Amino acid sequence: MSSKYNQWYHPYKPAKEFNKKVAYFSMEFGIDQALKIYSGGLGFLAGSHMRSAFELKQNQIGIGMLWKYGYYDQNRNDDQTLKVDFLEKHYDFLEDSGLEVKIKLHDNDSVKVRAMVLKPEIFGTVPIYLLTTDVEGNDHLSRTITNHLYDSNQTTRVSQSIVLGVGGAKIVEALGGADVYHLNEGHALPAFYYLRDQGVKKNQMVFTTHTPEKAGNEEREARHLNRCGFFGRTLSNEELEKEMVNGGMINYTVSALRMAKKSNAVSKLHAKVSQNMWKNYNGISKIIPITNAQNQKFWQDVKLKNAATKKNVKTFTKRKKELKKELFEEVYRQTGKQFDPNILTVVWARRFAAYKRADLLLFDSDRFEKLISNSKYPIQIIWAGKPYPFDYGAIDNFNYLINYSKPRPNITVLTGYEIELSKKLKKGSDIWLNTPRITREASGTSGMTAAMNGSVNVSTNDGWIPEFVKDGKNCFVFSEVDHNLPTWEQDKLDSESLYNILENKVLPLYYNSPNSWKEIVFNSIDDVLPEFGSKRMATQYYKELY
Incomplete structure (x- = not known):
């Protein structure tokens, strides 16, 4: 040594x-x-x-x-x-x-x-x-x-x-x-x-x-922490009382x-x-x-970066397609589904916490079914993320999405969400979907690394997004709802925003105006760096x- x-x-x-x-x-x-x-x-x-x-x-x-x-x-x-x-x-x-x-x-x-x-x-x-x-x-x-x-x-x-x-x-x-x-x-x-x-x-x-x-x-009982050795030595009652809040707790x-x-x-x-x-x-x-x-060198694909710097649409499009194919090999390997690199691909991938609302897309099942079966504007959707291993509510939500997606050929859920899969999802997606209830997401850095790789953020206006957003120019943001409303009301309004953005803005633009779409992609890369580089x-x- x-x-x-x-x-x-x-x-x-x-x-x-x-x-x-x-x-x-x-x-x-x-x-x-x-x-x-x-x-x-x-x-x-x-x-x-x-x-x-x-x-x-x-x-x-x-x-x-x-x-x-x-x-x-x-x-x-x-x-x-x-x-x-x-x-x-x-x-x-x-x-x-x-x-x-x-x-x-x-x-x-x-x-x-x-x-x-x-x-x-x-x-x-x-x-x-x-x-x-x-x-x-x-x-x-x-x-x-x-x-x-x-x-x-x-x-x-x-x-x-x-x-x-x-x-x-x-x-x-x-x-x-x-x-x-x-x-x-x-x-x-x-x-x-x-x-x-x-x-x-x-x-x-x-x-x-x-x-x-x-x-x-975290907040725990002060006397219990004292017995555990939390303070590096045993505190006297007087010393302990100085540290307490909320009726005998240490926050x-x-x-x-x-x-x-x-x-x-x-x-x-x-x-x-x-x-x-x-x-x-x-x-x-x-x-x-x-x-x-986030660290640009670690997360950003070099070929995408070079093409975006030169605003070379042809090279960028070619590279993006290659990266989509790499992601879709993972989809095929895990689920047997064959995704198409020419189709707009939406990814929701992060920790499965309730406030992040993985299932917001399914809030109105009729409207969601219409969205995923529209042959004029086809769409592919991938979910991934790790619930806490003992959060049975989150695991139930994860499994619900798996079972829902099984019979549907263009939606799927991937497991093994760690750094490598995270990279593949960011590089291989067209849309990075971010759906936390407002004020609950402190920052949410996954959208930054997605933007570095030409995946356009569709998001509630929370966390880092208000510092980045130029709605319709570098990302798409939900109409802001009052975060004091009951969660059911918030979810209803936010899901409507989400369907409207996908149906009326994202999909028509992607398929009908590829040049305008690339402009948003390039703006997104330009605006995320260096400001959101670590x-x-x-x-x-x-x-x-x-």
Whole structure:
């Protein structure tokens, strides 16, 4: 084991403007298909950030978790419905950093946490230290803490936060400490408590809040967390009371907002939503917008990029058709359906959360049937995405779409939604459909990488879209509905918007005016970059947050 990974290390001399030492904590990193330690958007975002930090020569490292079984492998039962598999992963490209620390968990005060390192030369990221408790000498229970990303056992979830937070902070100390500690979402909150006790100042701690969803802003009973070792030591009743909100609870987001010198939301709209969400809690830091972004080099097809730069319609069309064929090979392999690269193809692909409304297209089944059986303007539709493995409502929705699509030749559902399939879907689609209820999507970065590959966004005006939108020129946006209406009313109005956009705008334009369609495609690529590329984002973090 070369000793350079025992110290703060980069294969380059950090650029002067990015010289501050930053440790970036995240529960998941979506770096590459080969490293399955992510579930979705949060991981894709963190992965793009670490790639751009490397490209910009920033003095940053990542601190994450080495999940033995990853999130889950998405396969099919014998009737094609969703099957959740947990398969052990092995990565011989990770190296033992030689760093091991001890933390207190519950009654055990010597749980070992070891850091494996993902070196910069493997995938072109800054060094990322991945923590595991699956270490010789730990008892069986301790060894299983780092088995599953977002474990369904709530006590295990708390332990995971302590491993990432306290274990991660101790690993950073062993590397010589950082100037800035950045928590990407509240999962690693114990880091702030531990660091505060070590004399790390408030102006060294920053925080990114990612979601307006209640489930994404964890809240747990304070005394239980204290017993678990969440605060790095046992707090007295007086100390604990200072941290409590909502009648004896610790809200991870509120605590992080209070302890950070400055925090950020992940789009301009999300900053307003966040400021409003947390305004009744005293002592919280200022929340500024730093809109999420994605790494162009990793996500954008080079041939599409070159053709779009030269506005070469012929080359672009040829390449797009090739990419559609690649996607349709996957459709054929999984479902036996033969899709046609000449037909307009719509993709809905992301995490299967209720507010994202995967089934909005089916709200009015008569109108949907008319849409998919229109021979003048044919359409193909693909769904993909991962429900949380124990969210039975979301799984039921996923299976409903599978069963609905089975007898219909031009609609289908794909499984195995990870980085590789995500790339294929973005490169091979004509329309990227995004249907969250307004104010519920903090950012929604999948539409950015789709736009980079000439897939036009059809979306509600939520997340990053208000910063990008030129309706009818670079994307198509639903008429805005009042987000205070009952959800049924919102869904009814939004589904009408969606049918109208597809029937009256998208399909006629695609088939009757291919040149006008290409103009929208090219505008979309021009407008998404560099503004929504992660070099802008990684630079903005240094300038405005660190």
